[in-house]
Amino acid sequence: MTRLDLDAISEMVELLGRKIDAPTNILPTFGWSDEYARPHVEVSNLYHYVVRERGQEIRRWKTVELDLLLFWIFADVTFQMACEYEVSHRQLGEDSGRQRFAKQEELMARLSRSWVLKLASEHHDTLLRSRFNDR
Numbered sequence: 001m002t003r004l005d006l007d008a009i010s011e012m013v014e015l016l017g018r019k020i021d022a023p024t025n026i027l028p029t030f031g032w033s034d035e036y037a038r039p040h041v042e043v044s045n046l047y048h049y050v051v052r053e054r055g056q057e058i059r060r061w062k063t064v065e066l067d068l069l070l071f072w073i074f075a076d077v078t079f080q081m082a083c084e085y086e087v088s089h090r091q092l093g094e095d096s097g098r099q100r101f102a103k104q105e106e107l108m109a110r111l112s113r114s115w116v117l118k119l120a121s122e123h124h125d126t127l128l129r130s131r132f133n134d135r
Helices: 004-018 067-089 096-109 115-130
Strands: 040-043 048-051 054-061
Touching: 004 040, 004 067, 048 067, 054 067, 067 096, 067 115, 096 115
Parallel strands: none
Antiparallel strands: 040 048, 048 054
16 A cells, blocks of 8 residues: 655645644644654654654554544644634633533534544543533
8 A cells, every 4th residue: 555755644734724724833743853742744654643752752653544644633733723712712610621622523524524523432432431520
């Protein structure tokens, strides 16, 4: 199976990022790390989604599936965007996760139906372990 190279993946990510008005500084880098926990993508016989901070590798996920790599990227991007949205739209007494989950799913829905379904399932699993805590 042929892998896309870093340039092709970067172009796809930039195009998808524009669909949701993602700030470019929260998109991953390609082939290099800024060492400040900003994710980056590597390609070998697998796609790698890597987070490094100050010389330490924090996370390395690997897959043969381009779609899964893109899901990981945009799960992180939409999470950051949803956090920023929630901070500026905070509701007194409301668990911050309510708006964060809803906004993240709204953004992900603009990108892919399968991605938003996968994300919603992950949110559901999270809520089974820990419910919202409105006060």
